Amino acid sequence: MFTYKTSIRLHHTDAAGLIFFANQLVLAHDAYESLLKKMGFNYENHLLKGKYLLPIVHVESDYKRPLFVGDEISIRVKVARIGTTSFTLEYQFYKKQKLLVGTVQTVHVLIEKKSKKKCPLSKALRSSLERISD
DSSP states (O other): OEEEEEEOOGGGBOTTSBBOTTHHHHHHHHHHHHHHHHHTOOIIIIIISSSEEOOEEEEEEEEOSOOBTTOEEEEEEEEEEEOSSEEEEEEEEEETTTEEEEEEEEEEEOEETTTOOBOOOOHHHHHHHHHTBO
16 A cells, blocks of 8 residues: 645635645645555656556546545545556545545556557556555
8 A cells, every 4th residue: 555645725725724625635646656656656757758657547446535625635545446557546535644535536547658559467567556556
């Protein structure tokens, strides 16, 4: 499992100071980028300059409790599934380390940049994902 810590900023909220629903996905993606970097798969070297892309092909998001400006949160990321060409990540949003306030699930598929066709996960990516699996 990987943990990403952040706080709710003013630009994450609506006029009432409550997190705008789409920004839960933005925060999950921030956690995802941080996870990739920790795994050694930063965007610049592996995705922008590499041969492969990792688009998100499915997403689900649930909102358990409201988040407001200034709330400190932890986003726990775990690998839910590793397939041949795809993997699924689960994100759990916690306020004060214990209060579950939201969840996100994303499905990522590895595609070859030129052909845009699915391809098997590389050994390095699979190995890195397995290390953070529960």
